[in-house]
Every structure is written in C-alpha cells, then in structure tokens.
Amino acid sequence: MLVYTHPDHRLHDPAEPHRFGGVLLPPAETAARADRILSALTRLEAVDVACPPPVDERDLLLVHEPEYLEFLRTAHDRWRAATGAPADGEAVAYIRPLPGIPGRPPTHVDAQLGLYSNDVDPILEGTWPAALSAAASAVAAAGAVHGGHDAAYALSRPPGHHAGPATFGGYCYLNNTALAAAWLAARGARVAILDVDTHHGNGTQAVFWNRGDVLTISIHGDPEVHFPFFSGFPEERGDGAGSGANLNIPLPSGSRWPVYRSALEEAIGAVSSFGAEVLVVALGVDTHVTDGVLALTDEDYPLLGQALRSGLPTVIVQEGGYGEGVLEQAVPAVLAAFA
Ligand SMILES: [Zn+2]
DSSP states (O other), X not given: OEEEOOGGGGGOOOOSOEEETTEEEOOSSOHHHHHHHHHHHTTSTTOEEEOOOOOOXXXXXXXXXXXXXXXXXXXXXXXXXXHOOOTTOXXXXXXXXXXXXXXXXXXXXXXXXXXXXXXXXXXXXXXXXXXXXXXXXXXXXXXXHHTTOSEEEEOOSSOOTTOBTXXXXXXXXXXXXXXXXXXXXXXXXXXXXXXXXXXOOHHXXXXXXXXXXXXXXXXXXXXXXXXXXXXXXXXXXXXXXXXXXXEEEEEXXXXXXXXXXXXXXXXXXXXXXXXXXXXXXEEOXXXXXXXXXXXXXXXXXXXXXXXXXXXXXXXXXXXXXXXXXXXXXXXXXHHHHHO
C-alpha cells in the first residue's frame, strides 16, 4: 500500500482546551494522531511511505472559494496584528452574523473568523501550511491511483470532511477527501465518495451538492443526536445536476457491526449503480465503541477493510479517530485487510 504523509502536519497542533459537557477537555485532534498512525503502519508489510510534493494551490479552487483560501492563508497574521496576540496564540471566533439580517461582507479578522467557521476550532500560526500538507497527501494519493495504482492512502491531518467550500469546523480546514475526488473528476473520472467516519461528511456533501459527476455517500451516527446535527439526514439527496447523487445513511447510536455491514452493502451497491470508475474512501475510525457514537470493536475493522474492496481503484483519505489505542489498531487493520 502506498502511503502519503507530510511532516508539516505538526505545524497545526492545538493546545488550548475545548469546553465540552460542562468541562474543559484537552484538544482531541493533535499532531500525535498522525504520528501514532504512521508508527503503527510502518510495522505492516508492504507499506511504502512517501512525502507528497507541494499541492498546486490552484487545485484547491476545485473545492474551495478563493476568498476563503485567502482568509485561511492570512488569518493568523492579521489576527495577531489586530489583537497583539503572541505567535503561539490560537485565533477562535467569538461572533457570528445574525441569520437573515442584511449586512456587508466583514473586513475585520474577528468577524471573518465567525463568517468562515461553523464551530469553535482555532486557527494557529501553522494551520495553513499544515492544511496544505494534508491536501498535498490527498492529491498525491489521487495522482497515484490516476497513474495506475490500485490503491493509495493519504495520512492527511488536519482532517477534511467537515470543511465546506468556505467554512472550517470539526477540526477540518481544507477538504482533503473532496479535493482527491474533485481532482480525479477534473481528469474525466466518474467518482464515488464513501465516508465511513462516524460523523456525517457535511463539508463534502456541501462541496458536491449540485454536482452529478461525483456521488457522495456517508454512513454515520444519527445527526439528530450527534455532531454535526444540522445535516446527514436521508432526505438530503442533492440538488440540480446533483439531484440523487448524495446518499446519507444515518445509523442509530450504538449500532454494531451487523447493522453497519448492511449499510456498507447498501453503499457499495449505490457506488456500483452510479457507474463509478474510482472510489474515494473517507476513513474515520471514530466508529469505535470508545468514541460513543457507533459501536464497532477491534474485531470489526478487518471486516471493514474487506467490505471496502469494491473492485475499483481506491483512494483512502484519513479523517477522524482519536482514542488511545484505537488509531494504532483500527487504521492498520483496515488497510491490511483492504490490501
Ligand atoms: Zn468523525
């Protein structure tokens, strides 16, 4: 298995705690995640680890709005200039526009933090180069598959599937999975995305909502009671040319492997009916029982790896997964069984 990863991911390593459930918790999406995965992968046989070349920033426009990219690139410097914050300060939104109230596009960085984010994630001094490095891994993996490899894995972090065309959130800044898919679609491929992270791939859905050349499928915990709450329901099927090309399969909290396997079978059937020529898998392993949404166990991840073998060339992009011991066990188990 070809593995792409870039050390610049470490430039984005949030340290400030998040308030969750009434208490302050340390951040879950840290640089240690990718290092833990990589160290576990190097113990597998037939793993070929490579550092991707820099991403062509014009490719980011396949997925994101130019104003948003300019914001991400400059936000931390501008925030420091506006506030006097130190270099290791973490810029977080504290104001958002009132819905339905007319206003002009904001120019102040504090207002733009609220405009371009949809939760409480920070922008750090190194967020932009780290996000670029994650995108580079995804594009390199797509390029390898486009060039004839059966499969490639992008160990991208920060993750991407909650990033919309002009929003960051859910630990995601650039949508690596959407970028891999859009990059392949731009080269004429009919692409399906299968998101198996435990949370709805809301950013990916938003990117392709009006497109009929990329099928987006997400299997996730019921958004009525789980992040990202505002989307992920079965009635969301896409619009315009994309009508029917978005499939959400929400599962009840605590669903175990038999329920999950049925959802996977439905998803792979939809990939086949769509006539996809290449598959992009958004691989989150926060489906593990210890993450409290769905209830897969260590024994289920090899089965997941086998179930993802659709017969199509496949790009696998890392999304979520956090628990101590879970990343190290589940990611290698999926990739080994897939290969
Ligand atoms: Zn997730």
